[in-house]
Amino acid sequence: xxxxxxxxxxxxxxxxxxxxxxxxxxxxxxxxxPGLPMRGWTGEYRNLQLSLVxxxxxxxxxxxxxxxxxxxxxxQFAIAKYGPQLIVNAGTAGAFGENGARSEMCF
Numbered sequence: 001x002x003x004x005x006x007x008x009x010x011x012x013x014x015x016x017x018x019x020x021x022x023x024x025x026x027x028x029x030x031x032x033x034p035g036l037p038m039r040g041w042t043g044e045y046r047n048l049q050l051s052l053v054x055x056x057x058x059x060x061x062x063x064x065x066x067x068x069x070x071x072x073x074x075x076q077f078a079i080a081k082y083g084p085q086l087i088v089n090a091g092t093a094g095a096f097g098e099n100g101a102r103s104e105m106c107f
Contacts, residue, residue, distance in 0.1 A: 008084035009052040010075050013064040017054050026052055032081055038074045051082040
């Protein structure tokens with residue numbers, strides 16, 4: 001099994017992400033997706049580089065951006081910005097299995 005040193009959490013809603021942000025004392029990264037609704041936090045925990053991204057809120061309605069499109073975009077930006085070795089998706093891609101996808105560990 002590979003030892004990961006750079007892990008990214010992808011979570012749809014801020015309310016779901018906040019307990020993790022608080023527990024791991026992550027700091028908001030203002031350089032993550034400026035001008036777009038996605039938001040990111042970074043930090044270190046037990047020699048692990050951590051990042052956490054959320055999909056953000058719709059600027060017109062103030063509602064959380066949820067679903068596969070928002071999750072895909074936030075995840076792509078997280079990969080480009082943070083280069084994680086492991087992504088932990090905490091339920092942001094509703095309909096994931098319905099669309100024929102499956103989750104696998106790739107080492």
